[in-house]
Amino acid sequence: MDVIDEALAGGRVTIDLDALKANYTHLAKLAAPAECGAVVKANGYGCGIEVVVPALWDAGCRTFFVAVSSEGLRVMKTAPDARCFILNGLFTGAENALADAGLIPCLGSVTQIENWAATAKQRGTPLPCAIHMDSGMNRLGLSYDELARTVEQPHLMDHLDVQLFMTHYACADDIGHPQTEAQRERFLQGADLLPGVPRSAANSAADLQATDHTFDLARPGIALYGGEALNDVDNPMRPVVTLEGRVVQTRWVERGGAVGYGASETMTRRTRLAYVSTGYADGYHRAASNFGVPMRFVAPAAVTHYKGHTLKGVGRISMDLAAFDVTDMPDDAIGEGDWIELFGNNVPVDDVARAAGTIGYELLTGLGARYARKIIGG
Numbered sequence: 001m002d003v004i005d006e007a008l009a010g011g012r013v014t015i016d017l018d019a020l021k022a023n024y025t026h027l028a029k030l031a032a033p034a035e036c037g038a039v040v041k042a043n044g045y046g047c048g049i050e051v052v053v054p055a056l057w058d059a060g061c062r063t064f065f066v067a068v069s070s071e072g073l074r075v076m077k078t079a080p081d082a083r084c085f086i087l088n089g090l091f092t093g094a095e096n097a098l099a100d101a102g103l104i105p106c107l108g109s110v111t112q113i114e115n116w117a118a119t120a121k122q123r124g125t126p127l128p129c130a131i132h133m134d135s136g137m138n139r140l141g142l143s144y145d146e147l148a149r150t151v152e153q154p155h156l157m158d159h160l161d162v163q164l165f166m167t168h169y170a171c172a173d174d175i176g177h178p179q180t181e182a183q184r185e186r187f188l189q190g191a192d193l194l195p196g197v198p199r200s201a202a203n204s205a206a207d208l209q210a211t212d213h214t215f216d217l218a219r220p221g222i223a224l225y226g227g228e229a230l231n232d233v234d235n236p237m238r239p240v241v242t243l244e245g246r247v248v249q250t251r252w253v254e255r256g257g258a259v260g261y262g263a264s265e266t267m268t269r270r271t272r273l274a275y276v277s278t279g280y281a282d283g284y285h286r287a288a289s290n291f292g293v294p295m296r297f298v299a300p301a302a303v304t305h306y307k308g309h310t311l312k313g314v315g316r317i318s319m320d321l322a323a324f325d326v327t328d329m330p331d332d333a334i335g336e337g338d339w340i341e342l343f344g345n346n347v348p349v350d351d352v353a354r355a356a357g358t359i360g361y362e363l364l365t366g367l368g369a370r371y372a373r374k375i376i377g378g
């Protein structure tokens, strides 16, 4: 990614590596005695693979999960001694590239198992893999019956170094959802077919709530980055990502004036607006417009006494701009060049996501390419 000079940027993403490491340590404690891996797909949930992998390694993480092999190559370049699993599985034709790079596919169909075994046979050595079972999500993975047939075929199994048997829960975010227990039971039936193979089922939500889901290896993602993994409980994780928009202009709007596209919001009083140079093209969702999203002003060092001001979004978020009501702040308290926190320590990313009708995952993984990026801690 190109590095963007803060002086030229309309917005800024700050990644707090101390918070990331603290989150990993917390999740690892909950997972123990199971190993705790880290899911770093989607560019480390928007934080940057090359940024998060060394910090997680430093915190003790040795096993990483990504979605696709292009991400896996970046992990191996950043941490050559890491174990890196490819969650989405194996495309036909990609076998030798993965094997050359030391990447470990999560084989999710009989065809993928056949292709990986054939490649291993050609190369004359068993190749590492995970076997992914579908336990009820109906997404990726072998059914129980496919698994039962596969494990009885030595011409396949003899060529596989099966390092992990895994499944994925559909409803772990919903504590006590009956499907999770049903999936767990189906998964354990499958595990009986692969005695001695380490098992993994827990995403962040399962890691956070119960010890009987972590098995041998937990694989949290969102909670590492501070997002909410569980519904309806306080989020115990530290925010890792702060998103700030930079004020490009402030202006007064008379009472009765309408703001922005569609004239969607009419001012009921004389209003001072601060426009930040950040919009939906930067991943600051248009759907969060006009919902009264509370935003807080993070004061520059010189004016820290304004910290805590809540600023309401006004009118529609446009592609490159968003407006906030700063009428209640002294005129000289905010102006061009100041940074407004769009989410971070004061405004949880999940609150903004809720205002946009989505989840924190989507905001983090959708952070645009125009931000200046700053790393703190670590």
Ligand SMILES: *Cc1c(COP(=O)(O)O)cnc(C)c1O
Binding pocket: 039, 041, 087, 167, 168, 202, 203, 204, 205, 219, 220, 221, 222, 223, 229
């Ligand atoms: C994304 C993903 C995870 C991590 O999920 P979080 O909810 O972010 O913790 C774990 N396992 C699989 C298979 C995934 O696709």
